[in-house]
Amino acid sequence: MKATLIIKNIDNLITLKGENKARVKEELKDIGLIKNGIIALNKDKILYVGEGELPSDITLDESTIILDGTGKTVTPGLVDSHTHLVHGGSRENELAMKLKGIPYLDILAAGGGIHSTVKATKNASFEELYNQAKKSLNTMLSFGVTTVEAKSGYGIDDFETEIKQLEVAKHLNEDHPVDIISTFMGAHAIPNAYKDNSDEFVDIIINDMIPKVAQKKLAKFCDVFCEEGVFTIEQSKKILLAAREYGMGLKLHADEIKPLGGAELAAEIGCISADHLIAASDNGIKEMAKNGVIANLLPGTSFNLQTGNFAKARKMIEEGVPVSLSTDYNPGSCPTENIQLIMSFGALIMKLTPEEIITSVTINGAASLGLEEKIGSLESGKQGDLVIFDSPNLEYILYHFGINHVDKVVKKGEIVYTKEK
């Protein structure tokens, strides 16, 4: 079989080989490290992964791209499995409020926060949203992200804007090398018009919005912001069970600020992931472990909200919860596309090991999007998504924090990003 691209002499080839499933406990440490590694791709698929030289049945010709991995670390393409990629405007105006100690939920209740991005997203044209999201997607790609999840949720009761966001994501998925997995999140805030009757808005989401989003095939998942002053446990359950009827996978913004029992709900109804979990109860963590719900942790949000509270990542791992890590990129609670910074937070603040971190942003991130058979590890037959880091080892990427260590990104067998020297 002919190789179209090979990378040889790789100092540290991190394959994540193993079962195509979210890894737990000790499995999180088994990253399939190969020293002096070599990898061969045929078009968009991985052909061979091993040590030293290629086997003789893999042939090269003058069109084969040959890269040298000396001094480099190669990993699967990174998966950012929780973002609010498509939105209008920005919210730097909230910085001063935050520094004065005004809580995120108070800004939201006063009509700011998510509501101000709803206004900006409604006022933005399709092209403006497309260009703004494309710029962010380029930044994500430059940091090594090859697959990203993108939520709607800045239209809320303005369904046209919800659809506009999802259509932008759909077009970008077609036009841009990064794969985008869409999530419908109409239940992101209670619209002002339904402040005194949020159940009415829940009914609209269930009866009008979910069926239309499903019919247009615009979202693989449905998500709800289950939080004090936003959607209750009962409302979140109702919305997600309705979404399941329409074939959507379920996600939940759970226990981000107040311990409402979101982790328990995610376990009860079988969400693929519960995200945030800063205030998750010990019982909720146990229930998630029992039911295999992935804890998608977002330390950049804790950092930016400045509450000093972070999800109990170590406890979750000890209890057997599969964990993933994501940016939560959005204009309010976490305005950064830099997944490598989030990985450093995973180490420096959450005390995850380098092995646990790389597993969290590859195979476990893939599993939180239902993509573990296709991406998330470097094994023959899987999609040729990988990152070449200009870094002698994995630890260095986390330790030398806040900067970009990517040298090249390969997506579906093609070099789609090269760092300017």
Ligand SMILES: N=CN[C@@H](CCC(=O)O)C(=O)O
């Ligand atoms: N918490 C709810 N949603 C987003 C924030 C959205 C925003 O502030 O615009 C999050 O996951 O952090």
Ligand SMILES: [Zn+2]
């Ligand atoms: Zn979010």
